[in-house]
Amino acid sequence: MQPSSQQALVLRIDAKVCHVEIGGETRQLPLAGKLFEDRSHEKRPLAVGDRVLLDTTGRAIDAVLPRSSQLHRRAASEGEERAQVVAANITHVLAVASVASPPFQPELVDGILAAAARERIPASLVLTKIDLAPDEAKRWSAAYAHAGVRVLATSTAEGHATEDTLRELGVLLHQNRTVVSGLSGAGKSSLLNTLVPGVKLRTGSLNHIRQGRHTTTHTELLALPGGGHVLDTPGVRNFHLFCTGSQELQFLFPEISTLLPSCEYRSCLHADEANCAVRSAVERGELAASRYRSYRTMLRHALEAEDPTAQPGRDSGRGGGRRRPRRR
Ligand SMILES: Nc1nc2c(ncn2[C@@H]2O[C@H](COP(=O)(O)OP(=O)(O)OP(=O)(O)O)[C@@H](O)[C@H]2O)c(=O)[nH]1
Ligand SMILES: [Mg+2]
Ligand SMILES: [Zn+2]
Structure with missing residues (x-):
């Protein structure tokens, strides 16, 4: 007989199934109706990074355990405001923004940083593609350092890789459960491909980005070989705060x-x-x-x-x- 109340970690959520990790194995479970009864202000009943309890059969999710933290934003929905939980149980937020192609978007970055501050989750800004616009990189680095934000200016382009800041970022990733968030095409997946050995996330072409298409379509939690976890997320166009006075x-x-x-x-x-x-x-x-x-x-x-x-x-x-x- 299955023991009751097994705990699992949510790695990824698709339309109808949820990928969880349980005792070192991955399992796909249906998103059952019961989960949708609570958390009415949330668009979806669970998020990547959640810890869940399985029912006695071990084939369905019974309950979501309380979160130690969450990064959320206002969901784009009609009527009553709803929250979209981007990631649960995280210890660090990386706002990832390219200095060019696509251009830096301060409102998006500031939305992510403010959402993290609201939940008291430490956050840093990662500037990407500094090989394309070094002066822009210096300008934005200075502006955010002045605002008390930790800034890591990076490039993963061949021949231009910023070894020191990438190493610094690697250390941060190993020490935390980090969520990366930013505009589509900012280079989030490229960054993780460089930093996480053995990971081969799909990355987009510039044409793809110009057409406004996302390359990463699902949030995915990855365990790092040397410790720590990182959540790659699909690009967002805006990051509006949920119910903030x-x-x-x-x-x-x-x-x-x-x-x-x-x-x-x-x-x-x-x-x-x-x-x-x-x-x-x-x-x-x-x-x-x-x-x-x-x-x-x-x-x-x-x-x-x-x-x-x-x-x-x-x-x-x-x-x-x-x-x-x-x-x-
Ligand atoms: N020149 C240059 N190009 C980069 C750099 N980092 C990423 N790119 C390019 O930027 C494009 C988009 O990169 P992705 O990693 O797919 O971007 P993403 O943020 O994961 O995008 P979504 O998954 O759609 O949210 C790819 O063509 C990368 O090769 C960099 O440091 N320098
Ligand atoms: Mg991506
Ligand atoms: Zn005043």
């Missing part, structure tokens, strides 16, 4: 939150308030304009979600009563 946002941008005590208003949202230290820092070039733009876009979405009747274009929906100047 307007007051919470500034704390997801460390370089913004440190300036808050210098703003005149305690409840300053750093939009159009008078004597805002954040806006002044942007004007003086001390805070990256692109980071501030990302913050403002997220703030607009958050305020719209909090007050759907607010007029479009009105950036800040703060109540007048909450605007209390500090005592100086």
